[in-house]
Amino acid sequence: MVRFIAVRLARALLTIAVVVTFAFVVLRVSGDPARALLSPETPAEAVEAFRKAWGLDAPLWVQYARYLFAVVHGDLGQSMRDGRSAIAVVAERIPVTLMLTAPALILNLLIGIPAGIYAALKRDSIADRLVMMVAVVGFTVPSFVLGLVFVLAFAVELPWFPSGGAGGWQHLVLPVITLGLGGAAVLARFSRSAMLEVLGQPYIRAASAKGVPWPRVVTGHALPNAAIAVLTIVGFMVGNLIAGTVLVESVFSWPGIGSLLVVSVVSRDLAVIQCIMLVVAAAMITTNVTIDLLYGMLDPRLRDLRSGRR
Amino acid sequence: MSSISAEKVLPSSRTHRLWWWRDRAIGIAVAWLGLMLLVAIFADRLAPYDYAALDLHHRLAAPLGLGGTIAHPFGSDELGRDVLSRLAISIRISLLIAFGATLIGAVLGITLGILAAHFRGWVEQIILGCIDFQASMPFLVLALAVLAFFGNSLLLFVGLIGLHGWERYARVTRALAMSANEHAYVIAVRQLGARPWRVYLRHIMPNIASTLIVTMTLAFPDIILLESGLSFLGLGVQPPLTSLGNMVGYGRDYLTRAPWILVLPSLVISLTTLSISLVGDWLRDRIDKTLS
Helix, strand or coil, X not given: CHHHXXXXXXXXXXXXXXXXXXXXXXXXXXCCHHHHHCCCCCCHHHHXXXXXXXXXXCCHHHHHHHHHHHHHCXXXXXXXXXXXXXXXXXXXXXXXXXXXHHXXXXXXXXXXXXXXXXXXHCCCCHHHHHHHHHHHHHHHCCHHHXXXXXXXXXXXXXXXXXXXXXXXXXXXXXXXXXXXHHHHHHHHHHHHHHHHHHHCCHHHHHHHHCCCXXXXXXXXXXXXXXXXXXXXXXXXXXXHHHHHHHHHHHHCCCCCHHHHHHHHHHCCCHHHHHHHHHHHHHHHHHHHHHHHHHHHHHCHHHHCCCCCCC | CCCCCHHHHCCCHHHHHHHHHHXXXXXXXXXXXXXXXXXXXXXXXXXXXCCCCCCHHHCCCCCCCCCCCCCCCCCECCCCCEHHHHHHHHHHHHHHHHHHHHHHHHHHHHHHHHHHHHHCHHHHHHHHHHHHHHHHCCHHHHHHHHHHHXXXXXXXXXXXXXXXXXXXXXXXXXXXXXXXXXXXXXXHHHHCCCCHHHHHHHHHHHHHHHHHHHHHHHHHHHHHHHHHHXXXXXXXXXXXCCCHHHHHHHHHHHCCCCCHHHHHHHHHHHHHXXXXXXXXXXXXXXXXXXXC
16 A cells, blocks of 8 residues: 555656646747747847846756756746736635636536436436437537526526626626536546446346345445546546636636636746646646545555556 | 447337437438538638628628628628628638647557557656646646747647647557557568568558547547637637637627627537537447447
């Protein structure tokens, strides 16, 4: 078990190192930030002064070393737009985004998993077909289209909820449902196929054959085994949720990380984008490590696997 | 692959009926995709106006049936540009980008997958590490960062979207090529002295192509969703060029006054991704059930 955890943590650290380097390479090698940020008419001395101020005049490897040193010390530079520290700018948005993503994830799980399991148990019934049809529609309709449909229906035609912005709980309803439904569709499809896979296994037939009542077979044998497969996709879902948040926050002008990212990309605010990428990477890695550890708890067979390639 | 259930062998009348419906749905999906392809090919003949031509006297004109005239059958946008013309060109641009990006992703992924299967060892480990990295970060966030700093040209944009999804092809190709390498026909060809590239291109590729085509079909909707999402944010296809996501993004400012600007492109995106998904699922069930 110790070895299992150690391997997982080592891989997580490696991924962080890759993300940090990736951020540096993409952000620094791709072009001259001074040129990108300042208008073409800026006098040459001012450009030079800007470069000096941000350390852009040093050789690339020196910049990389400085950058690594700063990142390790928790210094991600200042926002080039308002001069505040990038971490502070990003940190104040994190709880705002979590207010959307946390309920959305719960909604995903609450709708997606039961729907998928029900469809699998009633395989090829009308209910199964209906659930799967809704699920296919749910994950092929882009989240921004779904969001705009909701705005048109429940904010414009029927003025029940505000069309955007942050405020009371009413502001949360439409964006959370938009984010929740897309993910639920993916989860429902996946839970169904995971469950069907398990139901086809010999041990299910064996349990039925020795006279275990069907409900007991489902709860005692099928569900625990399907849960392991479903857990795999939760990490992927969190990634989807983060990407979806960028779009949905934009539709509903929700002042979270997603909106900040879009604004920062438009204004080419290096430090803030870097910081957001690290936050996203950290969130993804935390999720994946947690899932890996949960695997170990749920399924003793996996504890002994060396690197656990799925 | 392992379970052949009773109803597959002896279909009941109910499953028969469901299959009948499914076949109809696939038929409609294929017809829709054919229509989209025709629109994309003949976009410039279909468009009554130039897609960027302004008509300031007829701004936000309603479409036919909502009080509009035949001059702008699908209405016009905030600058008086014809929605029908823009829609046709947008379908062409979006499909072109999606095809280009899918091709890039497939070529890259298949190449890396074959390299991993052929060399094994540290080459394979590095490629697997890249797959893990790619799969662990939401691609939209990576793409936004790259777009911010490389600036935005159409060529770069297509290349960037092509990078999305390469890991699927790499994973599938690696697994398939590794198992093919154990097969008698590959061993025989190798014994006869064929070079590795000949073995992979002439002998293994034709045998795994059907699975790769299914993978491609399943990945295609994601590519369209990524492109339209980025364009919707205003960070993808840049004006004056137009794409489906772009039309929705700029149209949302007129959501209440002129919903026709974004309704049609939204519908086209949704129906197209839906159709490809249906066809992809159907192909997967026919060709290779193990793919997910």
